[in-house]
Amino acid sequence: MNNAFKGLLTALAAFDRVIGVVERLVIGGTVLLMALLMSVHVVGQLVFDRGIPGTYEVTEMLIVVMTFVGVSYAARHARHIRMSALYEQLRGRARKGLLMLICLGTAALMFYFAWKSGQYVIDIHDRGRVSSSLGLPMWIVYLALPAGFGLAGIQYLLTLARNALSPGIWRSFNERETYSDTPVHGGEMGGAGDDRV
Template identity: 35%
Template sequence: MKLFWKIDDLIALITEWVLASGVMLMATLLICNVVSRKLFMKSMASADEIGGSLLILVTFSGIGYAARKGRHIRMTAIFDTLPLKAQKLLTIFISFVTMATYVYVSTIALDYIEYTQMLGKVTSALEIPDWIRAAVIPVGFGLGAIQYLMNIIINIKEPGLYIGTEKPEEGKIEC
């Protein structure tokens, strides 16, 4: 299990790097394109395409990272009123349903990638195979599913309430 957590830490480090550099690169590229359009009256033909690809990369790479940090969207109005043991059981149930959904979406995304490969679709400006842009989608959902599996495991093994796998929910250490 310790090896699993070390691999998880490595994946988190790589994901942080991908997210940070993806956002910085996207911002730099799109700002340069705006400046180029305003000053030189010429737009970079591939800027929107690269920006869109980076947006896909950042969005779907962030799925597992958000699950790890417990920063995903959640509705807590009813959840916060429940006793701690009920919150823990609900967290395990929600993590299981989310994990199963992510696995299902990953398989759909793999089918889509196979379909776009068969069609031979390419992007308009750079003529890169379209399936390459979509390849990050099943990876992101797959990493998210792994994070939710880890969330289930940690909530079963540890006494605290873990919304993400990094630390227990504040003020909710004992069950």
């Protein structure tokens, strides 16, 4: 691999790390905030016979944020749902080519969803919708949709780039497919079933 490809992979890896930090902060922050909020609410109910107003509403909003940013997190760690009946039958370059095609198609779909959900956010903003208990503008909450879909699309493009620029088959930018990821046919390992490209 020449220096230009290595430099590109290094830049993509740095970009991927930045996205990873954002994902972890958002997902970890929403989980901690939900746990803290619900705990304080329950203690308030038990001790003072009065909880925090709007707790359930905020929890629902945090679940929306966590879910859609989680789409990108799942793609980063190759923990997304895969329909692999055809994929598992292929080996070598054919398998890598199909994975790259899947990454390209899924990235396009994620960017389309990001665009459509962005239009939805604009529509909610224009209508002035707010949450019932707190009066929080709902468009702020629903920004998680285009952000999550956009980040997922980027993850699939990063996986496509990794497979295009690196030897082997990569399920995500940082996770290489290994023998344990593929079914063994006929009880034999290695040989014709070797997936290294």
